[in-house]
Amino acid sequence: MRHRIDARALAALLCLFPAASRAQWPANGVAITTATTTAAAPAACADGSGGVFAVWSETRGTSQDILAGRVTGSGVATWGPNGVVVCDATFDQLNPSVCRDGNGGAIVAWRDQRSGVFDIYAQRLDANGAPQWTAGGVAVCVVVNNQYNPVLVSDDAGGAIVIWYDYRALNYDIYAQRLDADGTPLWTAGGIAIYAGAHNQYNPMAVADGSGGAVVAWTDIRNGNADIFARRVTGAGTMQWTPSGVPLCTNAIDQLDPVLVNDGTGGAIVAWRDARNGNWDIFAQRADNAGTTLWTANGVAVCSATADQLHPAVACDGAGGAVVAWDDARGLSADIYAQRLSAGGVAQWAADGVAVCNAPFAQTRPTLVCDGAGNAIVAWEDRRSVTADIFAQRIGPAGAGAWTANGIALCSAAGEQTVPLASPDGAGGIDVVWADTRGGNVDLYANRVGNSGGTPTGVGGPAGAPGLVVSRGYPNPFARAVRFDIEAGSQRVTMEVFDVAGRRVAVREARAGGILFDARDNNGRLLPAGVYLCRFTAGGATQTRKIVVTR
Secondary structure, eight states, X not given: OOOOOOHHXXXXXXXXXXXXXXXXXXXXXXXXXXXXXXXXXXXXXXXXXXXXXXXXXXXXXSSEEEEEEEEOTTSOBOSOTTOEEEEOOSSOEEEEEEEEOSSSOEEEEEEEOTTSSOEEEEEEEOXXXXXXXSTTOEEEEOOXXXXXXXXXXXXXXXOEEEEEEEOTTSSOEEEEEEEOTTSOBOSSXXXXXXXXXXXXXXXXXXXXXXXXXXXXXXXXXXXXXXXXXXXXXXXXXXBOSOTTOEEEEOOSSOEEEEEEEEOSSSOEEEEEEEXXXXXXXXXXXXXXXXXXXXXXXXXXXXXXXXXXXXXXXXXXXXXXXXXXXXXXXXXXXXXXXXXXXXXXXXBOSSTTOEEEEOOSSOXXXXXXXXXXXXXXXXXXXXXXXXXXXXXXXXXXXXXXXXXXXXXXXXXXXXXXXXXXXXXXXXXXXXXXXXXXXXXXXXXXXXXXXXXXXXXXXXXXXXXXXXXXXXXXXXXXXXXXXXXXXXXXXTOOOEEEEEOTTSOEEEEEEOXXXXXXXXXXXXXXXXXXXXXXXXXXXXXXXXXXXXXXXXX
């Protein structure tokens, strides 16, 4: 159900909580690492305080190691000029993944060859980059044969769920393990099978389900060609959907590269590239929290234009739908296109998508973040100047570009800037990490763009208000509960919740580094669906966050 919001009341309420401007980051970005060796396979996530965590593998000795860096909301790299070592065990450590721990730090997982075969290990870093678990990481899975390419989602309790594909049975299957805040495995030793069937299942992707569990999607060869399947696992390690996985698409020919986002109600929207029409197109499907597919069987066509559409990326639109971006070869060279899908899977913009950027030469590998109000910021790799740069554009709810035509430059330095990775900054903008060769090696840099195309301002307050740091709420919008991660030292933190008429409807105090708000007022009654503002106070510091309750 849609609820009408009194815009004048909301504007008046916003005036009660003036937002401070955030500092402008340096032109062409902040260096995360400029070591003399190659930073490979980067991954990134928001730190919950306006900044970003980045992880990568790098050969600083005789083998590949795992390193990590952090850039704060004010654009300062705080974990040293070239990051901190997460693991430098013997032989190779590769393919790191990262999520925040909800207490100002990060959890990192990777595949690790210290035993002679590839296993899965993980480490937790505090806000200063110091390891919190066993030196060199805790063993997530060390069973026979190889395990590959872990992905991580936060469990909203200081730990994480790790998902990987696994060769223990001499074909590839999908496994998972949950680690608590102390690094202790909570599920069966060696992990539980998300799906372990005949043939191969590989390249899992995952998203938190908003209740401490995860929705996992993967590529599956059980039918002789590549299909897309998905399954949900609870925080207790209990499988929720069809034992063999929910078939999102089993059409003929191949479907590859699934990407997914939480739909706001415990389900997921999954997009992929699809060869059913003789070239690569983009399709999508939604599964609810019970595993029921809600859209057309085998998915709705996001784009079926001529030539190939590749590298889909997806973000929730805040209304139960999603925005999907991809690179598209329908023109003379690859361009960036996007489409918004409603909660019912209906395209909201022009058929086959709107052009985000169709500048000369190639634009590829989009990455995007939505602000929860239907706007999306898309970043991509751009060769309009022949060498690759990083550009971005904001797309409004109706599909129109909000900034300079064909986007604004986040980095146009010398050399090549490639593989952008976007994370939300908590104030409607994005932080973007990328690989960068301006120094002669492959380094990592980061930059921010706000929702106005420059220094971000608006609801959210400063990224690091003195003595108080509050993450954006997640998930948001939400139906059951939203969590805020909070850093305030030993100070008492109070959260007040106001409706759009300015009435205070709830008050909470922080517990264990954060607040889990259950959308109930002070009398225990469920709040009506709508927009609310949360004011956080610690000592003399105040920050605000907007939340959207759905029913």
